[in-house]
Amino acid sequence: MSLLGMFWNQTVCLLQHFRGRKNRCYSLAVRAVRRAFVYASKARKAKRRSMRQLWIQRVAAASREQHMKYPALIHNLLKCSVALNRRVLCDLSITEPRSFQSLTALAHARRTEGLRAALGDGAEPPGVFSRITQLQ
Amino acid sequence: MSSFSRSAQQWATFARSWLLIDARMQPPGKIASVCSVRLQGKHKPIYHPLSDIGDHVVVMNTRHIAFSGNKWEQKVYSSHTGYPGSFKQLTAAQMHQKDPTAIIKLAVYGMLPKNLTRRTMMQRLQLFPDDLLPDDILRNLTEELPQPREIPRKLSEYTQEERDAFPMLWTPFRAELRCRPVRMVC
Numbered sequence: 001m002s003l004l005g006m007f008w009n010q011t012v013c014l015l016q017h018f019r020g021r022k023n024r025c026y027s028l029a030v031r032a033v034r035r036a037f038v039y040a041s042k043a044r045k046a047k048r049r050s051m052r053q054l055w056i057q058r059v060a061a062a063s064r065e066q067h068m069k070y071p072a073l074i075h076n077l078l079k080c081s082v083a084l085n086r087r088v089l090c091d092l093s094i095t096e097p098r099s100f101q102s103l104t105a106l107a108h109a110r111r112t113e114g115l116r117a118a119l120g121d122g123a124e125p126p127g128v129f130s131r132i133t134q135l136q
Numbered sequence: 137m138s139s140f141s142r143s144a145q146q147w148a149t150f151a152r153s154w155l156l157i158d159a160r161m162q163p164p165g166k167i168a169s170v171c172s173v174r175l176q177g178k179h180k181p182i183y184h185p186l187s188d189i190g191d192h193v194v195v196m197n198t199r200h201i202a203f204s205g206n207k208w209e210q211k212v213y214s215s216h217t218g219y220p221g222s223f224k225q226l227t228a229a230q231m232h233q234k235d236p237t238a239i240i241k242l243a244v245y246g247m248l249p250k251n252l253t254r255r256t257m258m259q260r261l262q263l264f265p266d267d268l269l270p271d272d273i274l275r276n277l278t279e280e281l282p283q284p285r286e287i288p289r290k291l292s293e294y295t296q297e298e299r300d301a302f303p304m305l306w307t308p309f310r311a312e313l314r315c316r317p318v319r320m321v322c
Contacts, residue, residue, distance in 0.1 A: 041251065062181035093181040097146070 055086040062093030066104040076107035101128075149182060153191045154276040158267075158283060159240065161253040163204055167195060168243035174281075175248065188253065192260045194273055199236040199265040203228060212241065225299040237263035253316035 004026060011033050016024050022032040060070035077084065082103070084092075093100040109128040116125070126131055155174055158169045173179055177189035203211070213227040231238050244261055250255045283312060 056179065058181045058183055061179050061183055067183070090181070092203065 055090040058090045076110040153278045159194045160200045161287045164201045173245035194262045251308035
């Protein structure tokens with residue numbers, strides 16, 4: 001059982017798509033494989049960051065379709081104790097547009113609550129379920 | 137994604153629509169930011185930078201854009217071809233004179249992401265100096281976007297009733313003169 005044989009047996013599926021002599025020659029391949037593993041480890045951490053960034057962009061786009069901005073939506077959902085994370089909000093905005101619309105309506109109602117209390121006639125906004133919540 | 141759910145069919149989700157925007161009396165930067173958002177597809181919840189889901193944007197009346205402030209004289213567009221002595225600097229007014237669509241084109245180009253998809257998105261942007269659009273583009277248009285800036289009315293566009301109904305904010309100079317003792321020559 002030679003070390004060289006073990007190396008090629010274990011890594012041939014990984015480095016077949018490498019460019020140049022890195023996919024054939026041992027010394028170059030060893031270095032390339034080590035770099036590839038390092039990049040993969042870094043990317044596993046960065047994947048979570050980039051997925052969150054994508055969710056935020058999608059939720060922002062969907063909320064702008066409903067005439068509301070992303071920071072306003074998130075802050076007001078937080079104030080209403082709606083603990084939906086960005087992943088779920090993104091999925092709802094794509095596959096359940098009406099549910100997302102009702103969430104934006106809720107956030108909008110919570111946002112304009114102070115203004116309505118000051119200027120309005122104390123009537124509840126139509127279609128929004130109101131309940132006193134304690135922020136945890 | 138681990139959270140696929142059975143939801144209703146949404147038709148034409150991935151369709152590429154043709155949007156129209158009128159740039160008359162609008163600041164070119166605001167027009168450009170609206171265009172760049174639509175060209176990238178960032179207004180859609182299915183956005184992904186690699187998916188190429190941007191829409192076509194048609195901008196008309198680019199000849200009639202309105203810079204705020206003194207930008208027509210002060211804003212400078214510089215270019216260099218790489219050869220010695222070919223550094224050119226043009227003010228916005230000169231650039232607009234040479235090519236009425238160049239200002240918006242450069243603004244949108246600068247607002248798009250600086251990657252290989254930028255050129256494809258620029259090809260999807262159509263600019264027209266006046267409101268004369270070719271037939272095939274007119275047939276493709278689906279939606280008109282609202283103008284970013286509300287155009288203020290000129291004084292001549294107000295009716296006499298509206299002018300009279302406007303409240304008096306301060307007494308004008310002639311009324312003050314009436315209060316001062318004026319020497320009468322008999």
